[in-house]
Amino acid sequence: MKIFLDTGSIEEIRQGVDMGLxxxxxxxxxxxxxxxxxxxxxxxxxxxxxxxxxxxIEVVAVDYENMIKQALKIRELGENAVVKIPMTVDGLKxxxxxxxxxxxxxxxxxxxxxxxxxxxKAGASYVSPFVGRLDDISEDGMFLVEQIRSIFDNxxxxxxxxxxxxxxxxxxxxxxxxxxxxxxxxxxxxxxLTEHPKTAEGLNRFLEDWKKVSPEGKFLx
Ligand code: E4P
Numbered sequence: 001m002k003i004f005l006d007t008g009s010i011e012e013i014r015q016g017v018d019m020g021l022x023x024x025x026x027x028x029x030x031x032x033x034x035x036x037x038x039x040x041x042x043x044x045x046x047x048x049x050x051x052x053x054x055x056x057i058e059v060v061a062v063d064y065e066n067m068i069k070q071a072l073k074i075r076e077l078g079e080n081a082v083v084k085i086p087m088t089v090d091g092l093k094x095x096x097x098x099x100x101x102x103x104x105x106x107x108x109x110x111x112x113x114x115x116x117x118x119x120x121k122a123g124a125s126y127v128s129p130f131v132g133r134l135d136d137i138s139e140d141g142m143f144l145v146e147q148i149r150s151i152f153d154n155x156x157x158x159x160x161x162x163x164x165x166x167x168x169x170x171x172x173x174x175x176x177x178x179x180x181x182x183x184x185x186x187x188x189x190x191x192x193l194t195e196h197p198k199t200a201e202g203l204n205r206f207l208e209d210w211k212k213v214s215p216e217g218k219f220l221x
Contacts, residue, residue, distance in 0.1 A: 001176045004053075004184035006164065008032045010046050012187040017052060019190075024053035026106070026128070026164065026184040028084070029060060041077070048078035056106040056126070058084035059094075067094040075103050082125065084108045087115045092122045099123025106162060113147035120152060120159035126182070132165035141165070142174045149178050169193050 002023040005016050008031035016022040025047055035043050048055050055078070059070040067090060071083040082104045085091045095105045099122070106126035107119035111134060116127040129148060131141025148161050160181035166172060169192050175183045185193075211217075 001180060002053075002182040003190070004056075004162070004182055005190065006031065006166070006184040006186050008035045008043060008047070009187070010043070010050055013047060013050050016187065016190060017050065021190060022051065022053070024055060024080075024182070024184075025051045026056040026084070026162070028058050028108070044074075044081075045077055048080055051080065054080050054082045054104070056082045056084045056108075056128075058086075058108065062086075062088065062090060064090040064093045064097075067091065068097055071098055071103060071105075082106050084128075085124075087119060092118060095119060095122040095124050108164070110148075111144070113144060113151055116148040116159075116161075117151050117157075120157040124159055126160045126162040128162045128164040128184075130165035131163055131171055132167040134165075135167070142171065142178065145175060145178050145180055149180065 003021055004024040004026050005013055005022050006026045007013060008027050013022065013025060032040060032043060044057055057074045059067045061067045061070050067085060074081050074083050083098060084106045085094050086109045087107055095107060098105050104125040106128055107124040108128045110116050110127050110129045116129065119127045127148065129144045131145065134141035134144060145161060145163055152159060152161065162182040162184060163175040163180045164184050166183055166185050166189055168189060172183050172193060
C-alpha cells in the first residue's frame, strides 16, 4: 500500500520524504489555508517539486467549465499534479473530459460505494473515501472501503482506492488488510505508525544494560 501525506506543509513533506515514507501528497483548500505567508501558486509549486510522486490539488469551481479551466492551470504547474474534483454531476462531467485529455483525477468527498463506482466509470484515477468523517457520524468508514474494494475487483476497475480522512494507525492497518491502494495520512499519524510502547521500553532497557558493559560509554571506537 502506498502512503501519501495529507498536508499543505512543505516542512512536513520534507521530513516525511527524508524518512523514506512518502509516495505522494494530497492537499485540500482547508490544508492550504493553514499555510501562512505564501501565495497559493508558490505553495503548490514547492509541494510539487518536493514530492517524489503524485500531488492532488483541488479545484474550487463547482461548474464543469470552470473546473476544467482550473484543472488545466493546476496541471501546468507540474507533471506530477493530480486534479482533485468533488463528487458532483459537474464533477463527473469534468472527470470524463480530463480522462480524454489524459489528466489524472482524484475524485474527492466520497461517502458511498456507488459514488466511488460512478467516479471510476467516469475515468478517475483515484477515489477518496473519507473514513474519519463517516466515523464521526457513527457510520463505519472502513466498511465503505471494503465495499469499494469488492466493487472495483468485481468489474476490474483500474481506479486506485485512496483512503482519506485518516485519524489513527488503526485506520491504516485496516486499509492495508482490505487492500486499499493508498492511505493519505496527517503527519502525526505517519509518525505514530513507527511507535510502540514496548519498542521504547525495550530500547531504554538495552541502553541501561549497555552501561554495565561500558560505563564510560565506548562502543568499538
Ligand atoms: C483527502 O484528500 C482530504 O484532504 C482529507 O483526508 C480530509 O481529511 P479530514 O476529514 O481530516 O479533513
